[in-house]
Amino acid sequence: DTAVSQTPKYLVTQMGNDKSIKCEQNLGHDTMYWYKQDSKKFLKIMFSYNNKELIINETVPNRFSPKSPDKAHLNLHINSLELGDSAVYFCASSQDFGGGQPQHFGDGTRLSIL
Amino acid sequence: RKEVEQDPGPFNVPEGATVAFNCTYSNSASQSFFWYRQDCRKEPKLLMSVYSSGNEDGRFTAQLNRASQYISLLIRDSKLSDSATYLCVVNIWGSQGNLIFGKGTKLSVKP
Numbered sequence: 001d002t003a004v005s006q007t008p009k010y011l012v013t014q015m016g017n018d019k020s021i022k023c024e025q026n027l028g029h030d031t032m033y034w035y036k037q038d039s040k041k042f043l044k045i046m047f048s049y050n051n052k053e054l055i056i057n058e059t060v061p062n063r064f065s066p067k068s069p070d071k072a073h074l075n076l077h078i079n080s081l082e083l084g085d086s087a088v089y090f091c092a093s094s095q096d097f098g099g100g101q102p103q104h105f106g107d108g109t110r111l112s113i114l
Numbered sequence: 115r116k117e118v119e120q121d122p123g124p125f126n127v128p129e130g131a132t133v134a135f136n137c138t139y140s141n142s143a144s145q146s147f148f149w150y151r152q153d154c155r156k157e158p159k160l161l162m163s164v165y166s167s168g169n170e171d172g173r174f175t176a177q178l179n180r181a182s183q184y185i186s187l188l189i190r191d192s193k194l195s196d197s198a199t200y201l202c203v204v205n206i207w208g209s210q211g212n213l214i215f216g217k218g219t220k221l222s223v224k225p
Contacts, residue, residue, distance in 0.1 A: 041217060
C-alpha cells in the first residue's frame with residue numbers, strides 16, 4: 001500500500017506549457033506539503049495545507065498554484081513553465097502541523113523543461 | 115549563515131566502519147530534530163527523530179546538544195546498504211510544521 005503517491009513520476013514538457021502534479025495520501029493525515037529539490041539537491045518547502053487550508057506559502061512564483069480538494073489530496077498546478085522549474089517535486093504529509101511530526105514523502109515527480 | 119549546515123562529504127568508508135555525521139543549526143527556536151535518509155533518485159525517508167536525551171535505534175545513535183545547537187548521527191558496523199545521503203532536519207517553534215532540511219551528507223560504504 002502506497003502511503004503518499006504522486007503522479008506522474010516523470011514529466012517532460014516544453015517551456016511555456018501548463019502542467020499539474022497530483023498527490024494523494026492514505027494515511028489519514030491532516031497536513032500535506034509540496035517541496036522542490038533542485039539540481040544542487042537542496043530540499044525546500046513550497047506550500048503546506050492543513051485540512052484543505054493553506055498554512056505555509058513560501059516565496060514561490062504565483063505561477064505555482066496548489067489545490068486541496070480534500071485533506072487526502074494536494075495537487076500542484078504550474079503555469080507558463082520555465083527552464084528553472086526543472087527539479088524533483090516531492091509531496092509529503094504529516095499527522096498535523098505540530099512541530100514534532102515527522103513527514104512521509106511521496107517518491108517524487110521529476111520535471112524536465114525543454 | 116545557512117539555517118542547517120552539514121558536511122556534504124562524501125564519506126567513503128569500508129564495511130564495518132563506524133562513521134559520524136555532524137549538523138549545526140542556526141535558529142535557537144528550533145524545537146524538533148530529525149535525521150532523514152535519501153537514496154539516489156528516491157524520496158527522503160525518516161531515519162529517526164532526535165531527542166534531547168539522545169536516542170539509539172540498532173546501529174544508529176542520534177544526539178542533540180541544544181547549547182551548542184549541534185546534532186550528530188553515529189552509524190556503527192556500516193553496511194553496504196547504509197550508502198545514501200543523510201539529511202539533518204529541524205523544525206522551528208511556531209513555523210507550523212515547516213521542516214528545514216540540510217543539504218545532506220553523502221555516505222558511500224565500500225566492500
